Amino acid sequence: MPELPEVEVVRRGLERWVRGRTITAVEVRHPRAIRRHHAGPADFADRLVGRAFGPAHRRGKYLWLPVESTGTSVLGHLGMSGQLLVQPEKAPDEKHLRIRIRFADAPPSAPEAAGTELRFVDQRTFGGLSLHAQVPGEADGLPDAIAHIARDPLDPAFDDAAFHEALRRRRTTVKRALLDQSLISGVGNIYADEALWRAKLHYDRPTATMTRPRSAELLDHVREVMAEALAVGGTSFDSLYVNVNGESGYFARSLDAYGREDEPCRRCGTPIRRRPWMNRSSYYCPRCQRPPVRRTLPAPR
DNA sequence: CGCCCTACCTGGTTGC
């Protein structure tokens, strides 16, 4: 389940192995992988062949590569099981290979990439690639399709004070807010549960009860857990999430809450609980993360 | 507009 740290690992791989390369061929093997590109697979290929990729960028769980001198960018989302792999052209096709992009050359920064191609592989087909106009005035070639996605907590331009004020205005609960990509991007179910465990906050706490220090603390924990995961290559439960070279990260062994039902809380020893939540699961320590007391919400300021 | 819910998709696991 790729969230911000896993997507950043992939972005770094694209930056090293794909940036600057000129595209010679695009093969779309499954139409669903390109469904966000409304003009269709042939148009997608036509607009890319003969062009070169610019630097790799990321916002939250989205990543993109500007297509030089076109005013467009290729946008990618890994969904739940998507992989962007740099493979030798002669390597056998993966079972769930959806899109193949071939290049004329290796990037000047990585001559050893000669003879490799970029593959989008995705078992569950929630992810995909598409091509979009760039938002005018944004230096990094931000695709217009994700202009509504909030900046992520590792972005220097993320506005902590505005995030706190948004929490205070909302009539929702804290985990819902963490997963709302228009408030803060890059946080998914795993890192939400991990940050809430670290912050000793229950997932159902109303956001309107968050004080400025509590919001600041929560953001600190989100940033800390993501930075730690990034440092070890991200979280992998199996071979589904990998970097562009097919390697898994090591953060799964460092998780404190997610996936640890009935295992002792690493702070107090109480068994971690799993609760059905929004058609998925929330993992939390019933002692460290006390459920909110039900009472009338305070009036908005 | 704010908030909430559902559909989308595949393969591994569980239960009968």
Added chain:
DNA sequence: TGCAACCAGGTAGGGC
């Protein structure tokens, strides 16, 4: 053994 139900979950879009 076979088959159905369940589980993983990010996002767009629709209902109210």
